[in-house]
Amino acid sequence: MGNETLIIGLWICVFFLMFSNEKAIIQAVPEAQLLLEFRGYVVDDQNFLANWESGNDSETRPCNWTGVKCSADGYVTGVDLSNMNLNSLTELRLPALCQIPNLTSLQLQENKLSGALPLELGACTSLEHLNFGSNNFSGAIPAETWAPALQNLLYLNLSLNFFSGELPSSIGSLHKLQVLDVVESGLSGAVPPELGNLMKLRHLVMSWNNFDQKNNTLPESLTRLQELQVLECAGCNLEGELPEWLGKLQNLEYLDISNNLLIGSIPSSLMALENLKWLELYKNNLTGKIPSEIDNLTSLTDLDLSDNQLTGVIPEELARLENLAVLHLQNNSLEGPIPYGVLHMTKLSDMKLYMNKLNGSIPSDLGSNSSLLQFDVSDNNFHGKIPRTLCARGLLWRLMLFNNTFTGELPEEYGTCTSLIRLRLSGNHLSGAIPTPLWSLPNLTILELHNNNFSGTIPSTIANATNLSTLKLHNNQFSGHLPPELGQLTNLERFYAHHNNFSGTIPPDLATSLTSLYLDANSLSGEIPSQISNLINLIYLSLSFNQLKGTIPPQIATMEKLIFLDISHNVLSGDLSKELHNFDMDQFLTFNCSYNRFSGKFSGMTKPEWFVGNPDLCVGERQCVGEMDYHYVKKWYFFHVVLVVGVVFMITLLVVILVLWWIGKRRSEVNFGGDKVKFASERVCFAPWRVITFHQVKVSYKELVECLDEDNVIGQGGGGEVYKATLRCGREVAIKKLWEDGHGMDLHDHGFKAEVDSLGAVRHRNIVKLLCCCSTFTTNLLVYEYMPNGSLGDLLHNGKEKTIFDWSIRCKIAIGAAQGLAYLHHDCQPQILHRDIKSNNILLNDEYEAHIADFGLAKNLNDVSMSIVAGSYGYIAPEYAYTLNVNERSDVYSFGVVLLELVTGRQPIASEFGDAMTIVTWAKKQIREHGENIRLELIDKRITNLCLYQSQILDVFNIAESCTQHLPNERPTMRKVSEMLLDLQKDTNPKPWNT
Structure with a gap:
């Protein structure tokens, strides 16, 4: 009996210990299994979670796993998987994580997780920190199902996603919440007044959402948020006047209501916010004056009132803001001088006042007491001399003074301002020589001195300005030779030196990065160097009004990007009928050889005005100009030009009168x-x-x-x-x-x-x-x-956006473009042939909806006979090779090329295609040589949800192939293409290829 009693007692002790340490047995042991269960719902392409596979038995403790945080006694308290390129296999599921009782922090931001927000969030009742920002979540925010349960939540971040619908009012039930961040989340509707219930809220960040309620304003209930420090609602379609009640938020430190539709004046109540450090009201329609009480904002470090309609002067009181570092007042209608007191603002570093009506002179010692980084007063009425002290602290990197009436010389102190990146002084009355050291500033990228009275030469030390990309010297009095060291500026793209007094020869070796070279209206002599053909990126070349001689270098014919060439008004010579033999004249928008000494005889030139003033040159079958009295020809030409201009003027005047009468009617x-x-x-x-x-x-x-x-x-x-x-x-x-x-x-x-x-x-x-x-x-x-996401071509081939790797977005783009093109071909009156469909002409709005653009080559479908081949290489249908009578099936072919880009991720022309030349012939060659299954290998491996959508992608591949059939009649119509793509999208449960 004693033994039995002992055994029973032992069992009771064991039982008691089990229940007293239930947390250790039931909670700690399964945590690894719960994490692994959650791991099954994400795709880890880069194996960040590889060590999560290190154990799966009941003794495994995951505290050393990547992204797992534990308490001192070994229990999981946080999961931080941010920025790991994770995908969700279907939709993210959280029931496993929510069974971890001590889980207080869940951070999944900066991944590629998609689908709807998990409904099981309500089971994570211990959560204090929840961050789902910067993913691809979509659909409505289902806060009604989980917000009331998350009563411990302090931080909630749902920003940078693709949600739809309103911000749920139920979020107002999270009474402990201190931070709410829903920036750029795709929200619409109105800002819910229930946010005023979040009495502990310190940060409320809602910028860049499409709140679209009529008379959209911030709810006055937000005045209850007396602990609020940050309020951001930029780009939220807010209307009406700035609310007076904002002045009651006494703890506010950061206020950003920029990029809205606000009107009226700046309320004086805002000037009572003594803790305010940042005030961002730019890009609205605010009017009136800057309040003189602004000196009450003693904590202010950043003030941006730019891009409004403010008037009056910059108040002297503003200069009393001792902590102000950033002052942006540009693009208003402010008048008067810069307050003299800015000299004593020791923390001022960024000052932008451009595009106003300000006048007077710049305070002479400005910059001596503060570390100026940016100073921009362009497009005003300032006069006087440029202060010597703007770069006194050696930190100035952007100095913009253009379009004023400054006089005098550029102070030599700027020659030692090595921090300068941009120096723009154009459109003033400056004179004298440029300080020699300034030409060689190592960080300078843009130097604009044009439209002044500068003189002097360009020194050879300009070779040290290795970052220079834009050099504009035109309309000055610079002289001397162009230094050969210009060829060492490997980043130089634009060199404008026209209308100066440069002499000597053109340097043979100029920077191969040049896209624009303007040397006209100087005194240059010698021949055009043949090495100019090395400028393979050159688009514009102007050498007119010089003293150049010799012939046109035949190497220029190899410059494929050159569309503008002006060599008029020189003493060039040679037989043009021979020299232009290898030139593709259709390449040029301008090819001006006029007023030289060219000779020869040829026909077929559609622009005879490019060749006038060459007495020995015969164009067409008419009598050669050289066989007639040249002065008589000039008088005859002048008489007829005046006659034509007069007739055109009278006709135009009559048309204008008739049009004005008709418009009035x-x-x-x-x-x-x-x-x-x-x-x-x-x-x-x-x-x-x-x-x-x-x-x-x-x-x-x-x-x-x-x-x-x-x-x-x-x-x-x-x-x-x-x-x-x-x-x-x-x-x-x-x-x-x-x-x-x-x-x-x-x-x-x-x-x-x-x-x-x-x-x-x-x-x-x-x-x-x-x-x-x-x-x-x-x-x-x-x-x-404006399309904020740019072109499809850029997103596919330049890697600007991660979201373009999501197949559902690519499919959405394809459908939108197909519907737009189908409308042009079938429903528009008159029907339109685009003729230049390509990925760069498909623009994307903020929701990645496709918009067809660039109708410069468009034609009425009833007028399809073309005089020249139109379109972009790689997208042009093969029938152009044997006929210019094309129809809408040529657009279908081009659209098929775009589909191939979407599927394969490759450009229409690439060196990897070899002899195939284009993506169409390359794809057909691959299928012909390797069989039908090779299509799977050709799909863009960057597509994040490739496994899920393989079947659908291959179907789009097939549609692309049908669109790019060699014979036009074998291609489907755009209406049919649109229907096929829509049918694919309606498959709400796409299956992997191998199922």
Whole structure:
């Protein structure tokens, strides 16, 4: 009996110990298994989690596993798998992790996880820190199912995803929450007033969401957030005036409500925020003056009120902000001088005041008491001398003073400012020689001295300016020889030295990186060096109005990118009929040989004005100019030019009168290019500019021209340059400036009429919107909606965005582009043939929706007879080789090439194709030589969810092959292509290829 009692007692002790240490048995032992179960729902392509496979038995403790954090007594408290390139196999599942009772931190940010947010989050009741930012999650945020349960949550980050719908009001139930970050998450609707319930909130970050409620404003309930330190709602479509109640958030340190549609003046209540360090109100429509009470913001370090409509002077009180480091007031209508007190702002480092109406002189000692990094007062009315002290601390890297009326010499102190990266002084009245050391500053990338009265020479020490990419010296009085050391500037792309007094010969070895070389209107002599053909990237070459002699180097014919050549007004000679034998004249927008001493006889030139002024040159079957009295020819030519100009002027005047009368009678209808198009508004200015708007947009020609700054250039093509701009109404646009006479070229249409005729009346979600056009006799501007994700070509081939590796996004792009093209071919009236479909002409908005762009080559389908081959090499249909009578199936072929790019990730032309030449012939060759299954090997291995979508990708491969059939009649229509792609997308449960 005693033994039995002892045994029973032992069992009771064991039983008691088991339950008293239940946490150790039930909780610690299975944690490794729970983590491994979660591991099964993610794809770890780079094996970051390799050591998670090191054990699977009941004794395994995972505290040494990658990304696993444990408490001192060995229990898992956190999982941090951030930035590991993880994918979710289907949808992320969390029930296993939520069974870890002590899990307080879950960080999965900066991966490629996709699908909907897991509904099981509500089971993770111990969580304090939850970060799902920078992934590819989509769908609605299901906070109603888990937010009420996460009562311990302190930090929630859902930013940089692809959610849809509103920010759930149930998030207002997370009463302990201190940080809420939903930046750029795809949210819409309104900012929920329930956020005012988060009394512990310190950081509320909601920028770059499409809150689209009518009269969208911040809810006043946010005044209850008295612990709030950071409030960000930039780019949230906020309307109305800045709320007065913001001044009640006394602990606020960072306020960013930039890039919205706010109006009215800056409320004086904001000036009571003594703890405020950052005030960002830029890119709104704010008016009125800068409040004089601004000196109450004693903690302020960063003030940005730029890109508004502020007026008045910069208040003297602003200079009392001792902690201010960044002052951005650019692009307003401010007047008056710079407050003298800025001399005593010892922490001021970044000062941008450009594009205002400021005047006076720059305080002479500015920069001596502070470490200036940037100083930009361009496009104002400043005068006087440039202060010597702006780089006194040796840290200045950007000095922008262009378009003012500064006088005097450039102080020699800037020759020792080795930190300078950009120096732009153009459009002033500066004179004298440039300090010799300045030419050799090692970090300088842009040096713009044009449109001044500078003199002197370029020293050989310029070879030390190894980072120089832009050198603009034109319209000055520089002289001497061009130093051969210019050829050592391996990064130099643009060299503008025209309208100076340079002499001597052209250096034979110039930088091979050059794209633009303007040496016209100097006193250069000698021959054009044959080595100029080594400039393989050169697009523009102007050597006119010099004293060059000899012949045209035949090597120039090998310069494939050269589209503009002006060698007019020299003493060049030679038989042009022989010298131009190897030139492809269709390559050139301008090939101006006029006013030289060329000879020869040839026909077929479509631009005789390129050859005038050569007495011994015969063009066509007419009598040679050299056989006639040359002065008589000039008088005869002048008489006829005047006569034609006069007749054209009278006809134009009559047309303008009739058009104005007709517009007055029918304001809402304009006949442009033969088709009647309804416009929202039209304004015809008696100044040279004419603006026609096709969609609701408030813009003036002046505002557009102000945006044409080199810093805003985002692209360049054969037709012109493209600029990104933000209009004063807050709308971001892309402005295409077609090449004009201002570049020294003859004025050409460059697709302007085709773009306007095609896009003016087109309304389709997958066709880029032409918002308006603006034109003069010399300039054509086309204004489009801005596409923040750029072109498909850039995203596929330049690696700019990780999300383009997701197949579902690629498929979405393909469907959108197909629907846009199908609309042009089948539903648009008149039907349109695009003729230049390629990945670079498919633009993507912030949601990666495809928009077909660049209609410069577009034609009415009823007029398909072409005079020349149009399109881009690699995308051109084979029927162009034997006929110029093409139809919409040529566009289908080009679209098939785009599909092959999407599937294989390869460019249409690549050296790896060998003799195959194009992606189409290469793919067919691979299939012919290796069999049908080789398609699987040709798929882009960068596609992150390749295993899941292999079958669908191969189906798209098949569609691409059908689109690129050799015979046009064997290709499907775009309507059929669109339907096939849509059918593939409707398969909501795609299967891997091997199933």
